[in-house]
Amino acid sequence: MSTPITIQFTVNGKPREVLSPPERPLLEVLREDLALTGSKYGCGEMQCGACSVLVDGRRQFSCRMPMSSAAGKAVRTIEGLAKQNAGDQGGTESLHPVQQAFLDEAGFQCGYCTCGMIMTAVELLEKTPAPDDAQISAAMNRNLCRCCAYPNIIAAVRKAATIAEESRKSSREIE
Amino acid sequence: MKSPAAANDEAMHLSRPLPDDEELVDQVPFHFDVGRRTFLQLLGSGLLIAVSTSEKSNAQERGGRRGGGQAIPVAGRLHIGKDGAITVFTGKVECGQGSRAELTQAAAEELRVAPDRITLLMADTDTVPDDGGTAGSRTTPSTVPAVRAGCAAARDLLIAAAAKTWGSDPAGIVIANGSATSSDGSRHYAYADLAADEAAAQTLGDTVPDDVTLTVIPEWKTLGKPLARPNGPDIVTGTHAYPSDITRPGMLYGHVLRPPAYTAKLVSIDLAAAEAMEGVTVVRDGEFVAVAAPNSWLAREAGAALAKSARWETSPHPASNTLSEHLRTTAHDLPENPHAEETAAAKTTVRETYTIAYVQHAPMEPRAAVAEWGADGKLTVWTGTQMPFRVRSELARAFKVSENSVRVIVPDFGGGFGGKHSGECAVEAARIAKAAGKPVKLRWTREEEFTWAYFRPAAVIEAEASLDVDGKLTSWHFVNINAGGNGIDSPYHCGKKHTRSVGADAPLRHGSYRSLAVTGNTFARECLMDELALAAGTDPLAFRLAHLESGRLRDVLVEAAEKFGFADRWKNKAPSVGVGIACGLDKGSYVAACAEISVSENSIKVNHVCQAYECGKILNPQNLVAQVEGAILMGLGPVLREETTFEGGRITNAAFSRYAVPRFADVPTLDIHLLDRPDLPSVGAGETPLIVVAPAIGNAVFHTTGRRLRDMPLRLG
Numbered sequence: 001m002s003t004p005i006t007i008q009f010t011v012n013g014k015p016r017e018v019l020s021p022p023e024r025p026l027l028e029v030l031r032e033d034l035a036l037t038g039s040k041y042g043c044g045e046m047q048c049g050a051c052s053v054l055v056d057g058r059r060q061f062s063c064r065m066p067m068s069s070a071a072g073k074a075v076r077t078i079e080g081l082a083k084q085n086a087g088d089q090g091g092t093e094s095l096h097p098v099q100q101a102f103l104d105e106a107g108f109q110c111g112y113c114t115c116g117m118i119m120t121a122v123e124l125l126e127k128t129p130a131p132d133d134a135q136i137s138a139a140m141n142r143n144l145c146r147c148c149a150y151p152n153i154i155a156a157v158r159k160a161a162t163i164a165e166e167s168r169k170s171s172r173e174i175e
Numbered sequence: 176m177k178s179p180a181a182a183n184d185e186a187m188h189l190s191r192p193l194p195d196d197e198e199l200v201d202q203v204p205f206h207f208d209v210g211r212r213t214f215l216q217l218l219g220s221g222l223l224i225a226v227s228t229s230e231k232s233n234a235q236e237r238g239g240r241r242g243g244g245q246a247i248p249v250a251g252r253l254h255i256g257k258d259g260a261i262t263v264f265t266g267k268v269e270c271g272q273g274s275r276a277e278l279t280q281a282a283a284e285e286l287r288v289a290p291d292r293i294t295l296l297m298a299d300t301d302t303v304p305d306d307g308g309t310a311g312s313r314t315t316p317s318t319v320p321a322v323r324a325g326c327a328a329a330r331d332l333l334i335a336a337a338a339k340t341w342g343s344d345p346a347g348i349v350i351a352n353g354s355a356t357s358s359d360g361s362r363h364y365a366y367a368d369l370a371a372d373e374a375a376a377q378t379l380g381d382t383v384p385d386d387v388t389l390t391v392i393p394e395w396k397t398l399g400k401p402l403a404r405p406n407g408p409d410i411v412t413g414t415h416a417y418p419s420d421i422t423r424p425g426m427l428y429g430h431v432l433r434p435p436a437y438t439a440k441l442v443s444i445d446l447a448a449a450e451a452m453e454g455v456t457v458v459r460d461g462e463f464v465a466v467a468a469p470n471s472w473l474a475r476e477a478g479a480a481l482a483k484s485a486r487w488e489t490s491p492h493p494a495s496n497t498l499s500e501h502l503r504t505t506a507h508d509l510p511e512n513p514h515a516e517e518t519a520a521a522k523t524t525v526r527e528t529y530t531i532a533y534v535q536h537a538p539m540e541p542r543a544a545v546a547e548w549g550a551d552g553k554l555t556v557w558t559g560t561q562m563p564f565r566v567r568s569e570l571a572r573a574f575k576v577s578e579n580s581v582r583v584i585v586p587d588f589g590g591g592f593g594g595k596h597s598g599e600c601a602v603e604a605a606r607i608a609k610a611a612g613k614p615v616k617l618r619w620t621r622e623e624e625f626t627w628a629y630f631r632p633a634a635v636i637e638a639e640a641s642l643d644v645d646g647k648l649t650s651w652h653f654v655n656i657n658a659g660g661n662g663i664d665s666p667y668h669c670g671k672k673h674t675r676s677v678g679a680d681a682p683l684r685h686g687s688y689r690s691l692a693v694t695g696n697t698f699a700r701e702c703l704m705d706e707l708a709l710a711a712g713t714d715p716l717a718f719r720l721a722h723l724e725s726g727r728l729r730d731v732l733v734e735a736a737e738k739f740g741f742a743d744r745w746k747n748k749a750p751s752v753g754v755g756i757a758c759g760l761d762k763g764s765y766v767a768a769c770a771e772i773s774v775s776e777n778s779i780k781v782n783h784v785c786q787a788y789e790c791g792k793i794l795n796p797q798n799l800v801a802q803v804e805g806a807i808l809m810g811l812g813p814v815l816r817e818e819t820t821f822e823g824g825r826i827t828n829a830a831f832s833r834y835a836v837p838r839f840a841d842v843p844t845l846d847i848h849l850l851d852r853p854d855l856p857s858v859g860a861g862e863t864p865l866i867v868v869a870p871a872i873g874n875a876v877f878h879t880t881g882r883r884l885r886d887m888p889l890r891l892g
Binding site: 038118153 | 422831
């Protein structure tokens with residue numbers, strides 16, 4: 001049994017410090033120590049993508065990422081995607097375009113894979129803003145959905161690209 | 176081996192047809208103002224409409240209590256708060272199939288309110304009626320009508336109360352947007368008014384008839400239209416708490432020591448190393464050895480220490496590479512073909528054997544449970560199961576407490592597919608929690624799920640059919656060994672038919688699965704029909720049509736064939752692609768599919784699936800398409816690759832890296848044609864669309880390669 005060490009990193013922009021064995025998977029620290037349960041366990045062997053998070057902007061399978069590798073890195077999870085609306089008394093959120101698109105296109109059935117799907121799609125669209133279906137399928141292929149909501153997920157990613165493009169256009173017009 | 180893990184599960188008896196359709200049906204007699212106390216605590220005062228929970232529990236409760244008629248057990252179907260808040264209760268669960276949206280629609284329709292006015296409380300055994308398990312595609316045909324009836328009763332009550340208040344004729348009162356309006360439009364009476372008017376509810380309660388009138392289809396405003404999953408925002412933001420996400424104050428994480436093989440018996444174990452770990456509680460009760468620890472890392476470390484010292488004794492267990500032979504030789508009472516006379520007189524007889532491998536549901540969320548014992552001895556378990564009330568019974572039996580001392584809460588969970596009918600993980604979590612004296616979460620690993628959950632039964636199917644000189648079927652003999660008799664009857668005209676399902680010595684624990692045995696039975700039947708068509712010298716579509724009466728099955732077959740252009744594509748074969756067709760029925764719905772495949776280097780690629788499906792009146796077209804597509808794609812797995820392999824009592828591919836389920840790259844062009852039949856009752860659609868995928872593909876493989884594959888998964892190499 002290895003000795004716990006202090007590890008500092010940021011999660012959704014907030015600095016965090018945890019005491020953990022260095023080999024402990026990031027997923028378990030997020031879920032059990034930081035109460036961020038949006039990232040899921042599905043297989044523990046980087047095969048299903050339910051645990052996908054972004055680490056320094058790149059999709060990682062947090063189920064197999066040791067905490068030592070997360071030290072000093074910026075981790076982004078599903079909980080950090082929606083924007084808290086400033087000045088809103090009710091504490092409402094604006095969904096990220098990918099979240100909105102998954103909602104609009106019903107890109108899930110049971111939804112257990114959804115957070116991992118969304119994080120993977122966020123990475124894809126940051127690299128490839130207007131992917132075709134083949135690019136979507138290839139980029140998402142390491143994520144599993146046992147309900148096989150694949151057609152709606154592909155539609156959601158396509159839609160997310162459109163939403164993001166429209167919002168880029170409208171912000172250019174405002175400028 | 177007689178499936179040791181299944182010993183405490185009645186649903187898993189081997190060697191008999193599986194109870195896929197087993198369901199308690201809500202009887203819907205209404206009793207007003209009964210059992211209010213619980214609900215007042217939960218929801219505040221207001222109007223409660225309750226239903227008796229089931230015939231079975233009625234009888235048990237009546238026998239067990241004094242006072243006769245006073246003791247009819249009820250559970251709330253619907254509560255209307257004085258603030259107008261509407262809560263609808265159901266024992267059904269949501270695990271991706273769309274019950275939450277559909278039952279919300281059902282309630283909204285009859286109450287004549289917008290769906291977002293409804294809060295649907297699902298599967299909490301302390302609060303909801305036992306609507307039976309979520310299985311057998313029963314939510315649509317039985318729970319939707321039950322919810323509609325309860326809500327229609329509330330609507331009738333609103334009209335009656337408004338009429339009484341106004342001293343007017345109920346006939347002129349219109350209900351819309353949750354409020355009754357007088358015939359001249361001047362007065363309004365809302366559900367909130369009804370809930371506040373206790374006298375109205377009391378006096379009118381007795382007058383509400385049992386046979387409430389449901390809203391007719393032409394007047395539907397919510398049913399028959401798309402409705403997204405009401406808690407969708409919680410799904411996309413990650414805020415929905417699945418069973419494996421539930422956290423309780425002071426909660427520990429559990430880990431169970433698993434035997435290295437199905438037949439292994441624990442000889443000795445040294446608990447000391449694990450017990451010495453800080454914060455770790457070790458539980459040992461005979462063969463059951465487990466730990467609880469402050470986090471799952473530590474629980475696994477302690478588990479590894481236990482495993483290291485454990486000594487086991489194993490005994491032989493069949494291997495998957497001899498499975499078909501094993502099932503055939505251990506089959507119970509394998510019948511002979513009784514149609515010897517017809518076979519002798521036939522122009523042609525085709526006799527073939529088909530096999531179906533063991534496969535698993537592999538839901539994205541493995542089994543998970545959080546168990547907490549209250550100071551009063553009451554056990555509460557949050558878990559992902561399709562059978563909340565059955566799991567409550569399982570827990571009550573396991574801990575020798577009354578069912579009232581157990582509460583099972585089922586948050587919307589991560590996939591079922593027939594694979595979560597049992598409560599073994601809930602029992603384990605409660606066992607560890609009891610010993611640790613703290614709430615415990617136990618979430619199975621993928622390997623545990625692939626090993627200790629149950630499987631879709633493997634099958635060997637023996638079939639023999641004969642044709643006369645005109646190419647008409649004269650006899651049909653069809654025997655399923657091990658998998659069961661669901662969907663075993665052939666819909667085709669035939670002089671003599673004999674179908675049987677027989678048990679065998681099943682090496683793995685088996686249980687329900689989306690469509691269960693219907694998939695294998697349909698695969699064998701529809702492939703045999705293709706073989707017979709060839710023997711009769713006719714095309715597969717014409718041969719089927721020649722043996723089908725007009726009706727729903729024929730309708731979907733014709734629809735799929737026309738939309739796909741089957742007749743032409745089959746006759747004018749394109750190079751390197753094959754097309755196949757199949758049809759079938761199950762649980763009151765009808766399906767046909769055409770598939771186009773191509774083959775390269777012994778690998779089968781499915782390019783296109785065109786499916787026609789009919790399940791009566793469509794309740795939610797958006798969800799229905801999702802179910803049909805999901806079923807087709809899930810069905811591709813056991814056709815192309817999925818097969819549970821085992822040797823020496825161990826599953827040898829208990830991981831997604833070795834058990835390849837469908838991925839994005841496998842998705843073919845999908846072409847779904849739904850036939851809406853407002854003249855027919857709505858039936859469930861989560862299963863049947865799966866059954867024709869395998870034979871359509873198998874027949875397409877034959878079309879292009881000339882090779883007839885009779886074993887699932889289909890392999891050319």
